[in-house]
Amino acid sequence: MRWSLLAVVAVLAAACSSAPEKPKPAPLPTVTGQLTVQKLWETSIGSVTTPLIPSVKGTQVAVASTAGQVAVLDANTGKDIWRLNLNASIQAGVGGDGQRFAVITGNNEVVAMEAGKVLWRYALSALSYTPPVVAGQRVFVLTADRAVTALDGATGQKLWTQQRASDPLILKQAGLLMPFGDALLAGWGGRLASLNPTTGVVRWETLLGASRGTNEVERLVDMVAGVSRLGTTVCARAFQSSVACLDGNRGTNLWSRSAQGHQGVDGDDKLIYGAESDSKVVAWQRSGGQVAWTQEALRFRGVTAPVVLDRSVAFGDDNGWVHFLSKQDGQALQRLSTDGSAIMGRPVLAGQILVVVTRTGGVFGFRPE
Incomplete structure (x- = not known):
């Protein structure tokens, strides 16, 4: 209950500190049409009132609804591989x-x-808004009290828990938890840590986002879901603080740049892409963190975290549009509509198919040519 109340306080305080009226979105930019995107299929999962991040493995994509539907789809066709109703709301x-x-x-x-x-159920002692990580015959969970717990994948038996001191307020959105070679990377506040997935022993911790501000809400900092990995380099965002890249083996900070966004990032071998909280899109040089370009044509449209494609970088927005921007300069190449409701979570790439989920539960598959 304590963590539930604190999470609500964090959300309400942030809302109260924002402008009384939502800024008017920028006019939709003219697209060049230099990218052809085909809508392949559409299906439904049920209403998604909070971002529930899909899981991708090869050409399979797993999606969920807030009411408790879970479906594993063939990304090429949109057809169910299997579907299950848990008869319980889903939080992460x-x-x-x-x-x-x-x-x-x-x-x-x-x-x-x-x-x-259903294989098994395990009761947590604290809230979690981060999707579990399933890897190496284990299930790993990051909870809001800064604890990482490892469960046996076959039985659900707890194997270990590692925890750090928690903050007075928590961030009510998905945090950073991901496998990295023979390690598990976890965000603890503004720190990124590498854990031994077998024992939970911490190998290193690196500060990526520093707390700042004059009150607890402004000082709230945490690592958010959505990272770019290339070889041994990991680039991530600290909530309303910074975007940074580090060596994932040693924890050495390569560069860090001040950034005011709250969504994750993605990248390729040259650039890291992300959106600020006002939906201004920024591309940073992967090698040194210098800003390569910015695009303000989507400001105040509530864009999601990005996903990088072959020629473009794609964002969803609050009105159900999927925007395809040039990776080279941020120019608007193409734009497609879904069902008019907000794109929830972030778009994901399954094979060659871009999959997005909307607030009303629409699931759409697109193929950029």
Whole structure:
């Protein structure tokens, strides 16, 4: 209950500190049409009132609804591989390795599934808004009290827990938790840590986002979901603080730049892409962090975290548009509509298919040519 109240306080305080009226969105930019994108299929999962991040493995994509539907789809066709109703609200998910999948319910239970059936349930002692990580025959969970817990993938038995001191307020959105070679990377406040996935022993911790401001809300800092990995380099965002890249093996900070966004990033071998909280899109040089270009044509449109494609970088927005910007200079190449409701979570790439999920539960598959 304490963590639930604190999470609500964080959200309400942030809302109260914002402008009384939402700024008017920028006019939709003219697209060049230099990119052809084909809509392949459309299906439904049910209403998604909070971002539930899909899980991708090869050409499979797992999606979930707030009311408790979980479906694993063939990204090429949009057809169900299997679908399951958990009869419980879902708070975070989906995590999966292609065989086993896991979500966290509104009752603070980790639910593991395989082939359309529930394998086990595990009750957490704290809230979690981060999708579980399913890897190496284990399920890893990051909770709001800065604890990482490892569960046996077959039985749900707890294997270990590692925790750091928590902050007075928590961020009510997905944090950073991901496998990295033979390690597990986890965000603890403004720090990124590398853990031994077998024992939970911390190998290193690096500060990426420093707390600042005059009150607890302004000082709130945490690592957010959505990173760019290339070789041993990991680039990530600290909430309303910075974007930074580091060596994922040693934890050495390569560069850090002040940034005011709250969504994750993505990147390629040259650039890191992300959006500021006003939806201004920024591209940073991967090698040194210098700003390569900015695009203000989507300001105040509530854009999502990006996903990098072959020729473009794609963002969803609050009105159900999917925007395709040039990776080279941010020019608007193409724009497609979905069902008019907000794109939830971030777009994901399954094979060659871009998959987006909307607030009303629409699931759409697009193929950029």
